[in-house]
Amino acid sequence: MGIRLGCIADDFTGATDLANNLVRAGMRVVQLIDVPPSGTGREVDADAVVIALKSRTVPAADAVEVSLRALSWLRSLGAEQVYFKYCSTFDSTPAGNIGPVTEALMDALGTDFTIATPAFPDNGRTVFKGHLFVGDVLLGESGMRHHPLTPMTDSNLVSVLGAQTTRAVGLIDHAVVADGAEAIRARIGALREDGCGMAVVDAVSNDDLVRLGAAVRGLPLVTAGSGLAIGLPANWGFKPSRAAAQLPPPGGHRAIVSGSVSVATNGQVLQYLGGGQPAYSVDPLRVAAGEDVVGQALAFAESHLDDGPVLVHSTESPDTVRTVQGRLGAAEAGELVELTLARIARGLVGQGVRRLVVAGGETSGAVVRELGVTALRIGPQIDPGVPWCAAALPDGDTLHITLKSGNFGGPDFFTDAFAVLDEETS
Ligand SMILES: Nc1ncnc2c1ncn2[C@@H]1O[C@H](COP(=O)(O)OP(=O)(O)O)[C@@H](O)[C@H]1O
Numbered sequence: 001m002g003i004r005l006g007c008i009a010d011d012f013t014g015a016t017d018l019a020n021n022l023v024r025a026g027m028r029v030v031q032l033i034d035v036p037p038s039g040t041g042r043e044v045d046a047d048a049v050v051i052a053l054k055s056r057t058v059p060a061a062d063a064v065e066v067s068l069r070a071l072s073w074l075r076s077l078g079a080e081q082v083y084f085k086y087c088s089t090f091d092s093t094p095a096g097n098i099g100p101v102t103e104a105l106m107d108a109l110g111t112d113f114t115i116a117t118p119a120f121p122d123n124g125r126t127v128f129k130g131h132l133f134v135g136d137v138l139l140g141e142s143g144m145r146h147h148p149l150t151p152m153t154d155s156n157l158v159s160v161l162g163a164q165t166t167r168a169v170g171l172i173d174h175a176v177v178a179d180g181a182e183a184i185r186a187r188i189g190a191l192r193e194d195g196c197g198m199a200v201v202d203a204v205s206n207d208d209l210v211r212l213g214a215a216v217r218g219l220p221l222v223t224a225g226s227g228l229a230i231g232l233p234a235n236w237g238f239k240p241s242r243a244a245a246q247l248p249p250p251g252g253h254r255a256i257v258s259g260s261v262s263v264a265t266n267g268q269v270l271q272y273l274g275g276g277q278p279a280y281s282v283d284p285l286r287v288a289a290g291e292d293v294v295g296q297a298l299a300f301a302e303s304h305l306d307d308g309p310v311l312v313h314s315t316e317s318p319d320t321v322r323t324v325q326g327r328l329g330a331a332e333a334g335e336l337v338e339l340t341l342a343r344i345a346r347g348l349v350g351q352g353v354r355r356l357v358v359a360g361g362e363t364s365g366a367v368v369r370e371l372g373v374t375a376l377r378i379g380p381q382i383d384p385g386v387p388w389c390a391a392a393l394p395d396g397d398t399l400h401i402t403l404k405s406g407n408f409g410g411p412d413f414f415t416d417a418f419a420v421l422d423e424e425t426s
């Protein structure tokens with residue numbers, strides 16, 4: 001029998017976030033890094049496969065190309081339904097990539113309709129009347145308006161998505177969702193008749209997502225944040241379970257690498273620094289000037305790894321990031337910092353780090369690729385949306401790694417993470 005659900009995630013933290021919710025809902029999940037070569041994968045024994053891409057901020061045509069390759073691989077494993085996972089803050093620009101990738105997947109699957117909802121109430125992401133809230137504020141008033149690569153200034157998802165697609169975008173509003181799966185299906189039918197190709201769906205609670213999950217049973221394609229994963233597995237009879245969350249015992253040094261400049265990560269870094277923990281700050285301007293920042297960071301780490309988790313970060317306030325971007329260009333600064341942090345992460349692993357926290361989706365993508373990791377096994381949850389994972393390094397050693405989405409996690413995330421790993425694996 002083939003897999004039930006084939007998932008395409010547009011970044012690496014998002015992929016573990018989705019895999020975490022599927023595992024907690026009872027599915028056996030394999031998470032793969034990038035698209036495996038065609039013709040491989042016959043040995044995969046799982047209910048769902050999540051392919052982690054780094055396609056959120058690349059040019060739309062490249063995101064479409066790699067997403068279609070992922071789709072084709074997942075279909076070769078017999079996926080019954082496809083799940084396109086994007087950020088719970090709908091990170092995108094008018095050029096894409098959510099709209100173009102969704103349309104390309106619809107065309108390839110030969111389907112005329114899909115849904116879109118980034119709602120993830122456990123992390124404060126709710127959608128009401130098509131407007132996305134981040135905690136108590138609208139998306140466009142949240143820290144996401146300052147995002148370095150995908151600044152989100154419009155909270156109305158019908159218009160945000162509408163600007164990215166040639167298909168008409170409708171709304172399935174909360175009154176319908178509250179009425180249950182039948183009412184949602186009826187609304188989908190009506191929207192289809194009206195010529196809508198996609199609909200943003202309101203959801204303010206997990207119960208809404210459960211109702212929506214039941215309603216989209218049988219749709220070839222769903223698009224969402226990770227929240228919908230709470231409601232989908234029940235369609236195949238899966239029930240919540242902790243069984244899938246066992247990881248082998250951890251060992252080795254501990255480190256944190258953060259290239260996230262999100263509001264939550266800024267708070268977590270400040271909190272960690274306040275505790276007097278060893279930390280090295282990466283200055284992009286010094287990297288651009290040709291200084292050996294990688295070497296300096298690793299020399300610092302070498303002398304502090306015995307004292308506890310070492311933090312290496314480029315996390316800064318929006319003002320400082322803007323200054324750097326003004327000097328180097330936004331995309332160029334992002335790439336430079338990602339590459340630097342990825343090389344530092346590889347060096348840290350070379351120094352014996354085997355428990356690694358990475359903060360930021362783009363950063364995680366760069367780090368995981370640099371480490372040569374090809375698959376992740378999902379373990380216990382630290383905070384909603386953030387599990388510990390186990391990965392095989394190219395030399396066969398096990399690395400415990402967690403990929404923290406920028407805006408996820410409590411203020412003490414960095415210390416909590418290591419405590420959870422010790423508790424859950426002892
Ligand atoms: N100090 C900095 N100046 C400019 N860009 C930075 C800085 N630190 C990180 N970046 C870049 O900002 C982007 C952050 O994205 P990401 O890693 O997804 O985290 P988040 O979305 O949580 O901010 C990355 O491309 C990263 O390289």
Ligand SMILES: O=C(O)[C@@H](O)C(=O)COP(=O)(O)O
Pocket residue numbers: 011013014015017018086087088089225226262359360361362385404405406407
């Ligand atoms: O859905 C989410 O919010 C996350 O899974 C996610 O994708 C966050 O991305 P980053 O903020 O870039 O880490």
